[in-house]
Amino acid sequence: MRRAVYPGSYDPVTNGHLDIIERAAGQFDEVVVAVLINKSKKSLFTVEERLETLREVVTAWPNVRVDSWHGLLVDYCRTHEIQAIVKGLRAVSDFDYELQMAQMNQRLSGVETLFMAANPVYSFLASSLVKEIATYGGDVSALVPAAVEHRIVARMAELNSA
Numbered sequence: 001m002r003r004a005v006y007p008g009s010y011d012p013v014t015n016g017h018l019d020i021i022e023r024a025a026g027q028f029d030e031v032v033v034a035v036l037i038n039k040s041k042k043s044l045f046t047v048e049e050r051l052e053t054l055r056e057v058v059t060a061w062p063n064v065r066v067d068s069w070h071g072l073l074v075d076y077c078r079t080h081e082i083q084a085i086v087k088g089l090r091a092v093s094d095f096d097y098e099l100q101m102a103q104m105n106q107r108l109s110g111v112e113t114l115f116m117a118a119n120p121v122y123s124f125l126a127s128s129l130v131k132e133i134a135t136y137g138g139d140v141s142a143l144v145p146a147a148v149e150h151r152i153v154a155r156m157a158e159l160n161s162a
């Protein structure tokens with residue numbers, strides 16, 4: 001069984017993430033899309049909300065499942081017998097940070113990180129920008145799945161009325 005994890009904050013999941021999920025699902029027997037905590041980011045959605053959204057949007061791929069983890073990624077891999085970490089690279093600017101994490105994770109556990117080049121049509125796309133656009137009432141419908149668009153519009157309305 002070739003099993004990989006595709007970890008991230010997914011706050012929220014974007015069309016760029018879905019592209020990597022689809023392509024990773026074609027390379028492995030099973031892909032776990034795992035919501036992990038990035039201590040340097042402030043989140044808009046709770047982990048439970050992110051899981052619920054992810055579960056809705058990965059139904060097209062039978063070998064993809066969704067999970068969350070509050071500890072180290074390498075401990076998740078060890079506990080769940082995962083052989084590879086999949087990461088998407090949008091641009092050279094992603095590389096420094098991703099390389100450092102890949103090397104650290106390899107050093108800590110031996111688990112390998114496999115990078116997939118983002119589809120160029122998504123190379124500008126980031127969850128942080130989606131949130132910023134939505135904050136100002138901009139249209140994010142071409143950037144995220146419909147399940148995310150609905151939730152983000154609702155969350156912004158809640159925040160604006162608070």
Ligand code: PNS
Pocket residue numbers: 007008009010036037038039041071072073074100101102104105
């Ligand atoms: O989508 P992101 O925010 O770029 O994903 C980063 C994430 C969540 C995968 C990373 O912060 C992570 O692996 N967090 C779990 C804690 C951990 O293992 N940290 C050590 C990394 S070398």
